[in-house]
Amino acid sequence: MRKRDRRFDRLRTFSGRLDRQLSTLRGLSQELPAADPERGSANISEEDTDEDHDVPTAGRYFAALEGAELDTLRSTEVAVLPKDELWPFLLRFPISAFGMCLGVSSQAMLWKTLESEPSMAFLRVRPAANHVLWWVSVALTAVISIVYLLKVVFYFEAVRREFHHPVRVNFFFAPWVACLFLVKGVPLPEWEIHHVFWYLLMAPILCLDLKIYGQWMSSGERRLSKVANPSNHLAVVGNFVGALLGARMGLRELPIFFFAAGLAHYAVLFVTLYQRLPTNMQLPKELHPVFFLFVAAPSVASMAWARISGEFNNSAKLLYFISLFLYVSLVVRVNLFRGLRFSLAWWAYTFPMTSVALATVLYASEVNNMLTQMLAVGLSGIAVVTVIGVLATTVYHAFVRGDLFPNDVSIAITQKRPKFSNILAHLRSPTPASSSSSSSS
């Protein structure tokens, strides 16, 4: 038992720096020789200590991983952690699990709005739907937060590696956005909620904004022309959600502040993603559910601006129609979305559908006719069906196939490009690889 644990020590928090290096050295001398005894252990430990004191660069993530969510190891790469057995649960629990909170809590919001908006009164939605969904969301968010907090405590290195992962980093906005959704969806009028909740949730969003947008602009390694991918929308949408909630709570100036910060960076992101610069290597060639994040920012922004202005005015309509156009643009290509490997992050791609449905409900209250009401009901229906579909898939993967939390190779890439000899050794692992390793040194 002890022996086996050591291999995960590099991502463990409490092994301590010195302690860890020692144990890594000891662990290696005990175990790795069994796997490939030809390689000198001195050489390996040198590499390992290098990896210990820092995380891989952004370029390294792009070089080592592939796929729309950068979560598959390229064939030429060797993982740091063992690939053929299941890792500890916490190591396999990614930050994108908070996507579930986004998906469910936005549903709670949707049903609250369906119940309260005058344009949807004919549906006679009962408050119970909102109540049940809200409590489920609270429970889910609590469970996921506790599990992830345990990961922070016990595997801080793994969390750091997720924070440096160009796609995953955007999911660090998800917990706070999900909490904003929860506050927005609480079975109470929004203006009765204490403002302190808003300040508490917007503080981390502001810090993340400053960190992430600053990297886009000033950093060489993580500049926007390099890291731009649709999941960046998560880094923008939090500002709009905050602006929406704040304006609903009765705040006036700070929602405009977050709206402004969001709008400026959304414009930059929208143009950059639409251009598909040749330097954005990580953009998936094919369509992928992640593209639905395109719809989230303008639809939430339209609601936020409607609440800030006090009416669903022309500017809000412009934003709403942009989201609607993008939505239609994706829906007509929906048959391209088949045959993809399910991942927990898909939950995050359901909330844009819910938010466009929400915006349509608000729009239908402004422009109230049968067509807009039908549109609102139709889009709400699609959002609900999608969430149920993703829920069913999740349950299937969790309980039937048991692969909901596969080994998270995103955090297990080596810091340097593997030497050719290691790759060869890895490929021919049964046979001795002495000749190839000697030739490359």
Add this chain to the structure above:
Amino acid sequence: MRKRDRRFDRLRTFSGRLDRQLSTLRGLSQELPAADPERGSANISEEDTDEDHDVPTAGRYFAALEGAELDTLRSTEVAVLPKDELWPFLLRFPISAFGMCLGVSSQAMLWKTLESEPSMAFLRVRPAANHVLWWVSVALTAVISIVYLLKVVFYFEAVRREFHHPVRVNFFFAPWVACLFLVKGVPLPEWEIHHVFWYLLMAPILCLDLKIYGQWMSSGERRLSKVANPSNHLAVVGNFVGALLGARMGLRELPIFFFAAGLAHYAVLFVTLYQRLPTNMQLPKELHPVFFLFVAAPSVASMAWARISGEFNNSAKLLYFISLFLYVSLVVRVNLFRGLRFSLAWWAYTFPMTSVALATVLYASEVNNMLTQMLAVGLSGIAVVTVIGVLATTVYHAFVRGDLFPNDVSIAITQKRPKFSNILAHLRSPTPASSSSSSSS
């Protein structure tokens, strides 16, 4: 006669797939050996069948063609169709011929506005000008539409190749925009026109929007950072024209929808074109009349927004002044526009001048003083003079030089890069090229 026709079979509709392949093979075995008897016919037919079942990729168009409108074959390329004789008329009739409809019907609109706007009452323009121009436009549009429909029927492959041409594809918006201009310029108040015309014309524009913008965002081959060129403005301006007409007809929400879709993509396009990314190889190094398309979108957008808002407010003024600035920016460089080869597409580059004149007339109705009136009259004068100039050039090329419809090499490029041997054979066509072709195989 029969023999000669076969060479155009690959672009013909009714030769059928199997039929066509057979006839191509037969045609080749009968004819091509006469041209270069050294090459094995098996090799050639293999290439040909490849070309049959698909059109060239976007990259292939850029590689094989050059010029601001991508309509000149590079010296290293070999055309699929014979270069030294005149092709059938329909094959030489490009989609950009609809540019003429744009040019003339926008004049009809201009004269209607000059007649009806209060700020221009002092000109005492007679309705006859609008009447005559409108009927001319209708006749012209009808003729060009019928001819192009014949091309669709008889040479569908040629139309497909035009639709895949990175510059030409944008001209597929032209017929619908010209019809919108016709409806807008009809000698009747706009609000008396039946709404069904608007819906009928906006449906194809919406479909094209979804197709083209979707390619920009999601396609690897035709992504915006690769295909961006000023003619893309034609793909954006249709939305604004539709919004303008719809708002004039009394519609309220759908014009905002099209305005929003247009604005979002116009912003992306404007930034991309201004940046002149190094990947945009096809942007002409020198200035070219196509740059006047820059002026079209903001000027039409300003009119559309003024009609949607019910007044020429500050937002409409911002758009109007942007178009005015761009116009001045081009006019001060106008001496760079000399010595260019005339093409039918130039007609499309006259309508931006007309639309900036139109917007100025509307602006002069809002800000009515001698300066704005002089500006409106001056810009209208320039637009009219330009159209007359282009008309004279067209007549000259049509009847004096007889080269208004030259061979349209844009649709005659090979699907693959020609082999070096073919180029050599092409260059040294009189002399036998056996030695060079044998060395390259």
Add this chain to the structure above:
Amino acid sequence: MRKRDRRFDRLRTFSGRLDRQLSTLRGLSQELPAADPERGSANISEEDTDEDHDVPTAGRYFAALEGAELDTLRSTEVAVLPKDELWPFLLRFPISAFGMCLGVSSQAMLWKTLESEPSMAFLRVRPAANHVLWWVSVALTAVISIVYLLKVVFYFEAVRREFHHPVRVNFFFAPWVACLFLVKGVPLPEWEIHHVFWYLLMAPILCLDLKIYGQWMSSGERRLSKVANPSNHLAVVGNFVGALLGARMGLRELPIFFFAAGLAHYAVLFVTLYQRLPTNMQLPKELHPVFFLFVAAPSVASMAWARISGEFNNSAKLLYFISLFLYVSLVVRVNLFRGLRFSLAWWAYTFPMTSVALATVLYASEVNNMLTQMLAVGLSGIAVVTVIGVLATTVYHAFVRGDLFPNDVSIAITQKRPKFSNILAHLRSPTPASSSSSSSS
């Protein structure tokens, strides 16, 4: 004495074209052989005459210079002018000296606003502050203008080279912007100033706009994706300053024109700089005070829009909050700004701080509470302290170290990449370099 002067003849105005070439030839044959007698003088003079009749290309500036302001010669380059002795004062006097005018005159404006805005009445600022600062600014601007005019007269070639320098060219907006600041900060109500001042100052700004923005869009060599750097903000901010002043003076339409032209190009510039395209080689990897220019445009634009609209409305607030977010984003990284070599251009980077403080004062008049007042006072304080700090550094460099005007190598680069032999000769200047030069020829 005469002999020594000749080396600067290539940048001198009155040496005449023919005269200059002759004197250059003579000068070279007399002097250069002393430096490196191995090189044939014919070869050198050929290069020199090439350099005479044109300035280096934009790419050449990027290739030969480095640093955030492109003012340091790369180690592989050889300067045209002697590096080891002090050049004539006028040659060392860069256009960026007008940055001082920007810094001081914006302070005059700030103190005028602190005195007149109702939200700042509690500070009881005396008019004297504005008076003193205004007269100091006038004197400073007059002195710098006269000195630079002398440079224009006597070293026109040097001015031309500055105008072609991708960073320096933006500073050609500085004199006019500084004058706009002076007019805005004059100890009189703005509406009593004669409109003719505004027209006189906006005419050169419009000309520069047309020139510079036209280069961004249409030129191959100076296109935006190549030359984009934070100092381009100076080319945009002039429009907003003009719009602000014009609206304050009571003009109505032309301020909107300049606002529109500024906004369109600001949007393009903002996106381009945020993306940090890989082609923008000249963007400094590390943070640099030049990044504070990011804050200038939106803060001035927010004031301009507030004056145009007649109230600090939501659009003005959006712009204001964008500038505030960018400001905070830079301030939290302020510890990265240490250890940089001082340059006169730093003055230009203080005026954004002043303008954000100004915008905050206006904002505090609209949203008047203790928090906004504190913010306004705080930001004004930072701006004043920064200006004092830069002033102290300038005085220290001017009088203690005497290196305020170092040799301006930006204007002394060769037009072509130096031959390898010259570099070697330059590096090993004491020893004879015959062997290396013979091997490379």
